[in-house]
Amino acid sequence: MTNQVTKSDEKTMDKKTFRKVFWRSFLLQGSWNYINGAGVGALYMILPFIRKLYPNPEDKPQRVSALKRGMAYFNITPAIAPFPMGIAASMEEQNKKLADFDPSSINAVKASLMGPLSGIGDSLFWGTIRVIAAGIGIGLAKAGNILGPILFLLIYNIPNLLARYYGLKYGYELGGDFIQKAYENGLLKIITKAAGILGMIMVGAMTYSTVTLKTILKFKMGSMTFNLQQILDQIMLGIIPLSVTLATFFLIRKKVSANKIILLMVVLSFVLSALKVF
Amino acid sequence: MTNQVTKSDEKTMDKKTFRKVFWRSFLLQGSWNYINGAGVGALYMILPFIRKLYPNPEDKPQRVSALKRGMAYFNITPAIAPFPMGIAASMEEQNKKLADFDPSSINAVKASLMGPLSGIGDSLFWGTIRVIAAGIGIGLAKAGNILGPILFLLIYNIPNLLARYYGLKYGYELGGDFIQKAYENGLLKIITKAAGILGMIMVGAMTYSTVTLKTILKFKMGSMTFNLQQILDQIMLGIIPLSVTLATFFLIRKKVSANKIILLMVVLSFVLSALKVF
Amino acid sequence: MTNQVTKSDEKTMDKKTFRKVFWRSFLLQGSWNYINGAGVGALYMILPFIRKLYPNPEDKPQRVSALKRGMAYFNITPAIAPFPMGIAASMEEQNKKLADFDPSSINAVKASLMGPLSGIGDSLFWGTIRVIAAGIGIGLAKAGNILGPILFLLIYNIPNLLARYYGLKYGYELGGDFIQKAYENGLLKIITKAAGILGMIMVGAMTYSTVTLKTILKFKMGSMTFNLQQILDQIMLGIIPLSVTLATFFLIRKKVSANKIILLMVVLSFVLSALKVF
């Protein structure tokens, strides 16, 4: 494509900026909401980098675009966030250096990675590491041992911190160059697809383990009492969690807002539990 | 290929003909035998359609070909039959309208679909819906409740009727145009292959659940009694059902008639059970 | 490629030579060691064939190359060995007859096949047939019945001999022609890859069943006793066998000799068992 390879020492992300971005990554979920996710937090996180990239007053137009780009919808397992943000930073840098760079690819890459990575990250951090850490912590804490909570925090946060630090580092290093090429020759598509497959599988497994709805409906016919859950289990295990999740997903695809869905769920929960369905 | 698209209102399958074909579909297995399967029934089923397509005495040559084509070997889970028959009807219609249409593709499509669809259909209707319906029905009937047989019939026949009605409808609508194109650009091959994969998997599962032969052969060596079935289970579970099924399949491939195989099975059953093998 | 097809009756491997090679195949592991595997044995095995191929004193240069080629590193489940050796013999023959034959492909083929075939062969002969034969033999021998050891040997060696005989036969017949073509048009790559996939799966399964290390480490925290193996099982079943095997594999990749690894294992075993880790 182009031969203007940026040498390592010319990189905008010097040690100091790296450190700033790293620490700011912890404030990622600061303004989290259903409309923008952690988009504001993502912008806040790379602000020092953007400042370094466009330090002068005359860079205002580019800086403003970078700011606006930076706060697009973004939602991801927090521990994983630094990785795509490192990539984004590196692409911002390339965007400045290369004339033929398409800035819209920055958010395209962020958006295509955040989903799959969250699928994997959530089940890894929420589903696996947290549960193991809790298992060990609970064992100790039951006996009143203060090592319980302490080990719990350590076991969870060591991988958490490592993922953050190396995620940012390798994300930035890998970043622009590689991703840009991968984007162009179709490899990124494959990587994203693979991550998406893995993510989907993880989310499928999580659906079963986190949505625990079971019907308690019983109906009588003649002298027999029927237990609906048993009949459903015979047809397909876990059919309620799967249906409820897919129905919710369907509402989201139909652009029903999360707030409305929550309201709906509140109503449904009360009505159905009053009717002894759940 | 061609731009002569048939408009919906020109379609031969008007409401009345559709209704006729639909009702006739229930007589599909009327002349069922091992040589022709339900081929005669298939012809009987679309006869009203063929009459509508070639109403005049001067259409005789085409009508005769259609009649002969229509009674080729055909065997399929009855509930699924209307779908490929709908496709076939639609292709007959195209065959009349388009000069460059290859009529042999009609039976090619029917033949390539019926196998995979039966594999799926048998395990769905015979293996799943029927078993669930019976489970519920038996529960009620045990207590002498007449809802038992009634619910049994309802649970089975609602999907049965829906599959028939929409099968015929979508088969016909999808029919010619789509299938013909899919046939030409290779997509049909993929669809059939996919259905075949699924069908094969279902048939494999059914082999284990419907062929229940177990050997009762025991032999003594020194002071030990050996139970052959246990040894076989150690080598591979279900080796007898699988071998017997594959051996039968092998005979069929070798063009041994079903009648002869039945005879062979009768003989084998008596001999082997007399020898205390089974 | 070339039309000089060797007719069956011209083949170097006449009945007598075949018999010689077949019997010699039993001495394959005669000089087995970690550096050369059964390479010497492989050469010894096809020596009669090489002699027949290059009988005259003036063939010395070719004979010497064949001898040197023949004793390259070779290691394989013994029962499977005759198959690739048959292929190799056939390729040696082609090498003599065809001017444009690349002799390096002979060892390339041997090397690429021996791994996958061993993966499959070891789990088939070591893991399955031997275990079944032992199961039956032990049952009889327990009661002091001499049929125990005899049946054990028979059940193992009938497949063993069949694999050897037909392996050599079909290996040689398939050999040169087919393999050479498969090599050229890329099919051999696919076959080897497929065998490698299967081999890897088998080796994975064997890793779990043959490496049985479990930690007995317990540590106390507060009033609680922790059982490390239980914690590890929660993280991932079989993590110790898998790690130890992969670590050993890593050492081999780093060209650490098998002798050194054995020494290391001796040391580790004593130290870790003294420390009550294992």
Add this chain to the structure above:
Amino acid sequence: MLVPALWVALIMFVGNFSDCGMSDPMIRRPLVMSMLVGLALGDLRTGIMMGASLEVIFLGISGIGGAMPSDSMTGSIFGTAFAILNHQGVAVALSLAVPISLLAVFINQLVIFVRGLLLTFFEKYAEEDKPKAIERLQYLSIVGGPLVYALIGFLGIYLGSGSISALVHSIPQVIMNGLTVLGQMLPALGIALLLNMIYEKGNMIYLLLGFLLSCYLKLPIIAVALIGIILAVILSSIDKNILDVKNMTTSKKAAATEQNDDQDSLEEDFFND
């Protein structure tokens, strides 16, 4: 015994007719047949309950590929009828239903055999452009089988449970064992016929997969089906991708050289690989 015999004949007719003439809506299953027998013979409740017991026994019996491992309908009808007529319990119903259903397999094979003989006529009518004749013969063929069954039903009851049960009990054990084994073996024919329809070079491996899933992992059929769907979708999307590249290649080829018979050879590829 005339009236009950007529009723049973009717039920035999309806049951068998429901297979040929109604595409087998499961009317011929024990659950329904026994109820009808109960209704006809004046003890609905007993009929229903016997139907439940018989359905449990014959649940494993299906009619895949046209092979019928055991004629659960005939067995159930006779078993229920005799038990009700003689005021006996479920045990007796079962003890008759099972052997009768094994014996009755032969009736079904006979009917199928005869239907095969009609084919020559059907073919002749098609050749001679006589659709009406085809329809008439089809109707005949459809009622023929049920009539045979009706006759057997009538005779069986009219002759009385005594003679039938004498007949059944006179059958030596070795024959009954043979029939039982036959009943376990016949489904293999159904499966094999079905297999023959699906079989294509290279897809046998999936049969093994389905077998393993149900045999070693003990998965219920619905889970096997879902896994099968997943696999089929994955593999066909791969095939689709390859096909796209293939078409891309071919279209370029076609563009580069002149429009030759590549298209045809491509088609052939699809149907050969």
Add this chain to the structure above:
Amino acid sequence: MLVPALWVALIMFVGNFSDCGMSDPMIRRPLVMSMLVGLALGDLRTGIMMGASLEVIFLGISGIGGAMPSDSMTGSIFGTAFAILNHQGVAVALSLAVPISLLAVFINQLVIFVRGLLLTFFEKYAEEDKPKAIERLQYLSIVGGPLVYALIGFLGIYLGSGSISALVHSIPQVIMNGLTVLGQMLPALGIALLLNMIYEKGNMIYLLLGFLLSCYLKLPIIAVALIGIILAVILSSIDKNILDVKNMTTSKKAAATEQNDDQDSLEEDFFND
């Protein structure tokens, strides 16, 4: 009650802040929160032990996709505090923690709602090139939520367990049941939001696969993950092979004809298929 109320307010602040301002390092989990409450109220050991019991109950609660099925933090803090202050046991702590955590879900939703309102300002500041203003508002937003929680913590303790527990016990059973069902249903929202991020045409099938693996084969999440990795690697290596052939084709095409917009159409292919 002033001092304990202030302590609990602080713990509420820290707990909630750890989510927004520290990327949720699990400080807000019962195991840690109850320990801190114990420490603050002078009975560390009891706090730790109650934390263990509460953690067991709330283990299934995660916050995927931002949906919080039950506010385990608030419930745990109040439950532990009241139990310690009133010298009562774990049973009482649990009996308060569970209903409170269900009720407190609404506070969280409110905070999230308000944060959504701030978006207009953030957008304005970006447009006007005011990074400093963005930072300030982000800080405000980060401390805002925790302050609300702190206030609730303060009031709850200050008003006393009596009134809180009166409040809790005055809630009719039907409401509590409804809240429980809500707590089981809300995770579906989290999963669905996550799904919405991952979803692409054609990959829904893998959701089903993961579901089946965990549901029918009872595989733990780590085994599902490993199987997922294996599958993803296999499929992407196939995709890679196809891509290579595709690129080979394309490059040849480019070489044969002149450099036209093939490249673009190729790109499009990648993003459409």
Add this chain to the structure above:
Amino acid sequence: MLVPALWVALIMFVGNFSDCGMSDPMIRRPLVMSMLVGLALGDLRTGIMMGASLEVIFLGISGIGGAMPSDSMTGSIFGTAFAILNHQGVAVALSLAVPISLLAVFINQLVIFVRGLLLTFFEKYAEEDKPKAIERLQYLSIVGGPLVYALIGFLGIYLGSGSISALVHSIPQVIMNGLTVLGQMLPALGIALLLNMIYEKGNMIYLLLGFLLSCYLKLPIIAVALIGIILAVILSSIDKNILDVKNMTTSKKAAATEQNDDQDSLEEDFFND
């Protein structure tokens, strides 16, 4: 003790020879060795029964990749011989067989080491076109190992079970534990050597798959093998399809441009991807 010692020496010879000189037809397994010892020492029945017990213990021991985790042959021969000679039971046989088999691992390693030294000669003879010399050295190498074993067998019995068992019992427990752990660890070497032969970039993932199938789904090896076959067939048929398209592309390319070195680069592709 001379006659029994000679017999045992012979059995040791035969057992070890069967590995190098007969391609290991399982003669050296406890089931066979103990029987031979029983036969030679006049108590066939006891020998057979001890063989059964020892085989159970050593069933897990295989010799994959040349690594021998525990020399079950030597252990079994000595254990059985001592038990029979001293008229003692299975318990004593086992208590000797297990430690001896662990110790004897070192003999095997020594023999293998020495055989490695012969390689220089083999290479020299090949270079000098001396096939006869190669054969002679091979024969020597084949009988060498068994002779060492025979000697050990002779000495062991001749010196008497007293001294051997004294030796065995003088070994401190910590050493025995170490040997046991070594016996559990050595198979990893065998597997790793085998792995090294199969390993190719990208196929490590299948190792994991096999591991998972046997570890989490508890499938027996035969079921794993069948699943492996299914997968290998599916994947290679996909590869075949891709290869066909590739060849199609290449042949067209070759037709369009002149016959250049594409073919070679294609070959390279196959061996790199």
